[in-house]
Amino acid sequence: MASSALQIPAAISSSTSAFLGRLPSNNKNIRSCEVSLPGRKHGVCKCISSPSAEQTAYKTKVTRNANMAKLQAGYLFPEIARRRSAHMMKYPDAQVISLGIGDTTEPIPEVITSSMAMRAHFLSTVEGYSGYGAEQGDKKLRATIASTYYKDLGIEESDIFVSDGAKCDISRLQLLFGSEVKMAVQDPSYPAYVDSSVITGQTGLFQKDIEKYGDIEYMRCVPENDFFPDLSTISQADVIFFCSPNNPTGSAATREQLTHLVQFAKNNGSIIVYDSAYAMYISDDSPRTIFEIPGAKEVAIEISSFSKYAGFTGVRLGWTVVPKELLFADGFPVAKDFNRIVCTCFNGASNIAQAGGLACLSPEGLKAMNETINFYKENTKIIVDTFSSLGFNVYGGKNAPYVWVQFPGRRSWDVFAEILEKAHVVTTPGSGFGPGGESFIRVSAFGHRANILEAAKRIKQLYK
Amino acid sequence: MASSALQIPAAISSSTSAFLGRLPSNNKNIRSCEVSLPGRKHGVCKCISSPSAEQTAYKTKVTRNANMAKLQAGYLFPEIARRRSAHMMKYPDAQVISLGIGDTTEPIPEVITSSMAMRAHFLSTVEGYSGYGAEQGDKKLRATIASTYYKDLGIEESDIFVSDGAKCDISRLQLLFGSEVKMAVQDPSYPAYVDSSVITGQTGLFQKDIEKYGDIEYMRCVPENDFFPDLSTISQADVIFFCSPNNPTGSAATREQLTHLVQFAKNNGSIIVYDSAYAMYISDDSPRTIFEIPGAKEVAIEISSFSKYAGFTGVRLGWTVVPKELLFADGFPVAKDFNRIVCTCFNGASNIAQAGGLACLSPEGLKAMNETINFYKENTKIIVDTFSSLGFNVYGGKNAPYVWVQFPGRRSWDVFAEILEKAHVVTTPGSGFGPGGESFIRVSAFGHRANILEAAKRIKQLYK
Numbered sequence: 037m038a039s040s041a042l043q044i045p046a047a048i049s050s051s052t053s054a055f056l057g058r059l060p061s062n063n064k065n066i067r068s069c070e071v072s073l074p075g076r077k078h079g080v081c082k083c084i085s086s087p088s089a090e091q092t093a094y095k096t097k098v099t100r101n102a103n104m105a106k107l108q109a110g111y112l113f114p115e116i117a118r119r120r121s122a123h124m125m126k127y128p129d130a131q132v133i134s135l136g137i138g139d140t141t142e143p144i145p146e147v148i149t150s151s152m153a154m155r156a157h158f159l160s161t162v163e164g165y166s167g168y169g170a171e172q173g174d175k176k177l178r179a180t181i182a183s184t185y186y187k188d189l190g191i192e193e194s195d196i197f198v199s200d201g202a203k204c205d206i207s208r209l210q211l212l213f214g215s216e217v218k219m220a221v222q223d224p225s226y227p228a229y230v231d232s233s234v235i236t237g238q239t240g241l242f243q244k245d246i247e248k249y250g251d252i253e254y255m256r257c258v259p260e261n262d263f264f265p266d267l268s269t270i271s272q273a274d275v276i277f278f279c280s281p282n283n284p285t286g287s288a289a290t291r292e293q294l295t296h297l298v299q300f301a302k303n304n305g306s307i308i309v310y311d312s313a314y315a316m317y318i319s320d321d322s323p324r325t326i327f328e329i330p331g332a333k334e335v336a337i338e339i340s341s342f343s344k345y346a347g348f349t350g351v352r353l354g355w356t357v358v359p360k361e362l363l364f365a366d367g368f369p370v371a372k373d374f375n376r377i378v379c380t381c382f383n384g385a386s387n388i389a390q391a392g393g394l395a396c397l398s399p400e401g402l403k404a405m406n407e408t409i410n411f412y413k414e415n416t417k418i419i420v421d422t423f424s425s426l427g428f429n430v431y432g433g434k435n436a437p438y439v440w441v442q443f444p445g446r447r448s449w450d451v452f453a454e455i456l457e458k459a460h461v462v463t464t465p466g467s468g469f470g471p472g473g474e475s476f477i478r479v480s481a482f483g484h485r486a487n488i489l490e491a492a493k494r495i496k497q498l499y500k
Numbered sequence: 501m502a503s504s505a506l507q508i509p510a511a512i513s514s515s516t517s518a519f520l521g522r523l524p525s526n527n528k529n530i531r532s533c534e535v536s537l538p539g540r541k542h543g544v545c546k547c548i549s550s551p552s553a554e555q556t557a558y559k560t561k562v563t564r565n566a567n568m569a570k571l572q573a574g575y576l577f578p579e580i581a582r583r584r585s586a587h588m589m590k591y592p593d594a595q596v597i598s599l600g601i602g603d604t605t606e607p608i609p610e611v612i613t614s615s616m617a618m619r620a621h622f623l624s625t626v627e628g629y630s631g632y633g634a635e636q637g638d639k640k641l642r643a644t645i646a647s648t649y650y651k652d653l654g655i656e657e658s659d660i661f662v663s664d665g666a667k668c669d670i671s672r673l674q675l676l677f678g679s680e681v682k683m684a685v686q687d688p689s690y691p692a693y694v695d696s697s698v699i700t701g702q703t704g705l706f707q708k709d710i711e712k713y714g715d716i717e718y719m720r721c722v723p724e725n726d727f728f729p730d731l732s733t734i735s736q737a738d739v740i741f742f743c744s745p746n747n748p749t750g751s752a753a754t755r756e757q758l759t760h761l762v763q764f765a766k767n768n769g770s771i772i773v774y775d776s777a778y779a780m781y782i783s784d785d786s787p788r789t790i791f792e793i794p795g796a797k798e799v800a801i802e803i804s805s806f807s808k809y810a811g812f813t814g815v816r817l818g819w820t821v822v823p824k825e826l827l828f829a830d831g832f833p834v835a836k837d838f839n840r841i842v843c844t845c846f847n848g849a850s851n852i853a854q855a856g857g858l859a860c861l862s863p864e865g866l867k868a869m870n871e872t873i874n875f876y877k878e879n880t881k882i883i884v885d886t887f888s889s890l891g892f893n894v895y896g897g898k899n900a901p902y903v904w905v906q907f908p909g910r911r912s913w914d915v916f917a918e919i920l921e922k923a924h925v926v927t928t929p930g931s932g933f934g935p936g937g938e939s940f941i942r943v944s945a946f947g948h949r950a951n952i953l954e955a956a957k958r959i960k961q962l963y964k
Binding site: 093094095096097098099100101102103104107139140141142143144145146148149150152153154156157159160161162164165166167168169200201203204206207211212213214215216217228231232235236237274275301302304305306307334335347349350351352361362363364365366367368373376377380381382383384385386387388389392 | 558559563564565567606610612616617620624628630631632633665670675676677678680681695696699700701739768769798799813814815816826827828829830831832837847848850853
């Protein structure tokens with residue numbers, strides 16, 4: 037039963053979260069995968085295995101959305117979950133450590149949680165109660181985000197849209213752009229960009245031979261090009277999704293590279309959707325925001341999040357910057373249409389989470405967030421040193437909580453299996469982020485220190 | 501300045517929230533409208549008034565999404581906000597009372613806020629911290645929603661998807677269905693159904709003469725048909741949005757009517773999206789959920805919310821039921837695709853809000869929610885009695901926090917203006933919910949008792 041319960045998700049889930057590297061870290065999550073599959077009794081498995089039984093069930097006459105049918109996603113991480121669980125059944129006493137999941141593990145600083153608790157309490161009082169807030173977010177939070185992260189860059193409170201997380205706004209942005217635009221994306225990259233593009237109808241079918249969807253420009257980012265794409269090879273790109281520091285490679289684009297990207301967008305009339313969710317992890321002088329680049333306000337949108345800064349992965353809070361200077365071809369401001377999307381398809385982030393966001397940006401909150409970030413960066417250094425000392429080519433880490441380790445000539449999946457089998461450590465096969473990730477694994481630095489150290493010890497033992 | 505600041509939103513906002521009847525209840529909201537308009541400097545007004553200036557600005561080559569351009573929404577409520585503000589400037593000493601906004605006003609019961617505060621505190625502890633939750637929602641909350649609202653109806657935990665509010669899931673459902681389906685909707689109805697359909701590309705252009713979008717079936721709901729549509733007139737309806745108790749008419753469909761609706765869907769192979777966000781306000785034996793109707797699980801999805809039960813309009817928590825029995829024409833379970841949407845475009849409701857939802861469904865929480873609901877229902881009775889005593893045809897109220905008052909032969913806007921001018925009371929013109937709402941006004945029962953009583957007194961004075 038357990039195993040079948042685990043196999044079913046692989047057949048039908050296309051959780052982007054899975055692509056995020058969110059392996060079930062315990063049975064709870066595995067169960068949640070199982071319970072999240074209402075269609076089990078009519079599942080793909082059954083459709084295939086007993087069509088006759090299927091035919092007896094009543095069907096509506098509504099045709100399934102062809103874009104949903106294109107989605108190939110959902111095989112990688114449920115597969116990892118299954119392998120991990122199978123591994124745990126094979127080695128019931130093994131202490132499996134997950135360095136695959138990109139989920140935060142450290143508590144939220146008390147200065148932040150106490151503000152959320154206080155806001156919750158206020159809601160039970162006549163003077164403290166508030167109902168609907170502005171869909172665009174609390175005015176003070178928007179102003180504080182602008183002054184904290186975009187000081188002197190010409191980004192105003194009115195350019196900031198508070199969200200329930202960057203992932204959610206990625207889909208709202210796709211809805212804004214519609215099905216007629218052609219997107220370009222870094223390869224490898226966070227799969228939500230591609231998945232949401234497929235759902236919105238911007239792409240062709242998945243081409244199994246090259247592991248790419250039709251009508252998407254995959255911009256290869258590998259060590260040979262310093263993880264910055266050769267833009268001259270791009271034929272058309274209306275919307276360019278660009279994540280820096282990058283998930284999964286951990287590479288942060290330099291000022292020169294981003295200046296080149298902005299110039300390319302301007303020359304081609306493209307819109308850049310810049311994901312800066314890991315910007316506070318930057319250690320060198322790489323830009324923290326695309327808006328540090330002159331002219332970016334006319335070509336770029338920026339999405340960001342409190343998730344990896346304050347451990348808000350479960351609290352849900354982020355923001356998107358849509359500068360008033362960004363215009364469609366007909367001169368219509370992109371921000372106006374995004375405002376319509378936010379007002380029609382969203383109703384604002386939770387007021388309690390927004391109180392937490394405001395606390396994050398207080399002097400004490402910023403100090404506490406930086407301490408948490410530094411803790412994860414120490415984890416990162418341990419992981420980088422571990423693989424480096426073993427002679428591997430190690431990338432990322434310096435400006436991101438992800439380490440990108442190369443295993444030349446080997447397939448990501450084989451490396452994943454080897455590390456799991458011999459070290460009881462879960463990583464993420466690079467190929468899960470796109471064909472450009474083949475022969476790499478992503479190692480996450482989110483974890484308790486003891487687990488990171490133990491994993492490092494086992495990996496050194498394995499590859500010594 | 502103030503007036504121009506107020507006029508701009510009208511020109512460019514298409515806030516569905518506005519259509520919800522969410523008039524700015526104070527300057528804060530009006531300001532938030534203003535600050536939510538990053539495009540002011542390139543606004544529609546300016547495009548029209550000074551195209552030359554517009555031409556000097558850099559434009560991308562990305563074409564604006566034609567579906568966004570179809571949206572006509574956003575004129576009604578910014579217009580109300582403007583009239584309300586103009587009224588306040590004309591009568592600076594007037595105590596304007598809003599019975600237009602559908603926003604909750606009473607504090608959240610302490611038993612619920614304390615659970616949210618406790619969860620927030622736990623997040624600052626090693627043992628209490630949790631990161632990403634399941635996108636589909638906390639397992640225990642899903643199970644409790646199923647057992648509380650769908651007991652003995654065959655709805656299981658795995659059929660429940662926890663959301664950040666019904667409004668948000670309406671758009672996620674549209675994304676699920678895609679642009680090829682034809683929708684039917686009650687006229688009048690909550691505008692998010694139509695707006696999200698337009699954005700998703702399911703509709704034709706707005707036809708100003710009949711105030712309807714092309715390719716949408718408007719199902720007229722008026723006193724003459726007991727606010728239940730004549731289904732025999734519907735030519736095609738893949739997806740039928742049906743809200744009961746209805747916003748704005750306040751009418752709840754009877755068991756016979758819903759049985760008829762389910763049978764119609766079955767005969768036509770349609771999918772019903774049933775909005776039960778006001779179900780706990782039902783006083784008679786009308787069904788609380790579509791799943792009380794035999795066979796509904798094969799044809800219906802149900803969306804609901806804690807917003808109007810527990811005052812969660814700002815906390816953001818709701819749920820959607822997608823039964824495993826609901827299948828597309830090819831036999832593929834709708835719930836599997838919705839699961840993919842939820843996993844790709846959403847990341848779960850805030851864990852703190854979910855803790856509040858669980859508290860709502862505890863014995864104490866349910867008791868407290870019912871007390872709040874009963875308070876609003878007392879408000880409703882005051883409003884119903886007020887208009888009834890004046891000889892008006894009054895509908896709704898009994899099963900919903902909305903009262904639907906008819907002014908035969910008069911235009912909704914004229915009645916709205918008259919009540920505002922002479923009683924300093926803001927209502928909602930029925931025509932804002934669709935052409936079927938013409939000659940009606942919607943009066944909301946959400947408000948502090950003193951305001952409701954004062955408004956009643958003024959209206960009696962006005963129409964005595």
